[in-house]
Amino acid sequence: MSKTKVVMTIAGSDSGGGAGIQADLKTFQSIGVFGTTVLTGVTAQNTAGVQNAVHLESSLVAEQFKSVAEDMEISAVKTGMLSNAQIIETVSDNLASFSTKPWIVIDPVLAATSGDLLLERQAVSTLLEKLIPISDIITPNIPEAEILTGINIDHSKDLQKAAHKLKEAGAKSVLIKGGHTSGNATDHFFWEDEYHTFSAERVGVGSLHGTGCTLGSAICAYLSKTDDLLTSIKLAKKYVTQAINNSFTIGEGSKVLLHSSIGDEEVQEKEELNA
Numbered sequence: 439m440s441k442t443k444v445v446m447t448i449a450g451s452d453s454g455g456g457a458g459i460q461a462d463l464k465t466f467q468s469i470g471v472f473g474t475t476v477l478t479g480v481t482a483q484n485t486a487g488v489q490n491a492v493h494l495e496s497s498l499v500a501e502q503f504k505s506v507a508e509d510m511e512i513s514a515v516k517t518g519m520l521s522n523a524q525i526i527e528t529v530s531d532n533l534a535s536f537s538t539k540p541w542i543v544i545d546p547v548l549a550a551t552s553g554d555l556l557l558e559r560q561a562v563s564t565l566l567e568k569l570i571p572i573s574d575i576i577t578p579n580i581p582e583a584e585i586l587t588g589i590n591i592d593h594s595k596d597l598q599k600a601a602h603k604l605k606e607a608g609a610k611s612v613l614i615k616g617g618h619t620s621g622n623a624t625d626h627f628f629w630e631d632e633y634h635t636f637s638a639e640r641v642g643v644g645s646l647h648g649t650g651c652t653l654g655s656a657i658c659a660y661l662s663k664t665d666d667l668l669t670s671i672k673l674a675k676k677y678v679t680q681a682i683n684n685s686f687t688i689g690e691g692s693k694v695l696l697h698s699s700i701g702d703e704e705v706q707e708k709e710e711l712n713a
């Protein structure tokens with residue numbers, strides 16, 4: 439039997455259970471990897487919005503990181519809510535300290551679905567300087583890509599320009615998510631000189647909560663299993679689409695996703711694709 443892969447999410451808590459570290463752990467469990475956590479902050483949050491948010495001391499962020507990384511071999515890391523510049527710097531320093539570099543997936547969370555801010559605006563430049571250069575993949579939604587690059591995204595040419603700017607900032611690859619558009623839910627992937635799209639029929643279920651966290655943590659989980667970017671994005675897109683198809687109402691606000699076990703046969707697709 440192959441060894442269970444250990445992955446890490448560096449993110450905030452969503453008390454409502456739909457996004458943040460809770461969504462990440464549910465995704466890891468469903469895909470069959472062992473999830474560890476470095477908590478950056480705690481939100482009082484539900485499906486309707488964020489009622490309060492408190493970030494942790496960066497020294498405690500560093501200690502959690504050390505406790506896990508000294509004990510286990512981490513094969514992939516995903517970041518979510520990072521709250522402020524100090525936490526970003528701590529995360530960047532700690533990620534740089536791995537002797538064997540894990541895959542690094544950066545979900546540049548700036549705000550919740552409800553619009554509440556989850557990263558201080560003045561920390562955007564720190565994210566660009568400290569974290570993006572060490573990422574294997576960064577996964578902004580369209581509003582996040584606009585804020586990170588200062589480019590208004592109206593046409594496909596704008597997507598290209600924004601991705602180019604993020605690659606110039608040091609990202610190895612860029613996946614711009616298409617949740618915030620109309621028509622099909624198409625994600626645009628820019629990697630070296632390659633361009634790929636990952637598309638699914640838009641599910642007309644109204645507002646959703648936790649889609650971005652789920653996609654990012656699924657990419658992280660599959661990277662740990664397959665060591666292959668394209669395969670991981672393809673499988674993660676399939677995972678999030680299925681969870682969206684099965685989404686349900688649990689509170690007054692956005693719907694939440696249903697995470698269901700997938701099993702190793704999905705990963706066999708890699709072998710089939712490579713055969």
Ligand SMILES: Nc1ncnc2c1ncn2[C@@H]1O[C@H](COP(=O)(O)OP(=O)(O)OP(=O)(O)O)[C@@H](O)[C@H]1O
Pocket residue numbers: 457549550551578579580615616617618623624625638639640641642643646647648649650651653675678679682
């Ligand atoms: N209604 C939908 N139907 C199908 N797929 C969707 C839908 N909405 C979002 N997606 C997909 O979900 C994934 C996450 O994209 P999205 O743009 O929603 O991320 P996000 O805005 O970061 O999420 P969040 O709202 O949780 O912060 C993408 O693969 C996107 O295409």
Ligand SMILES: Cc1ncc(CO)c(N)n1
Pocket residue numbers: 449450451452457458459481483518519547549550551556647648649650651
């Ligand atoms: C804690 C947390 N992280 C990320 C998101 C983004 O959906 C959220 N709403 N809450």
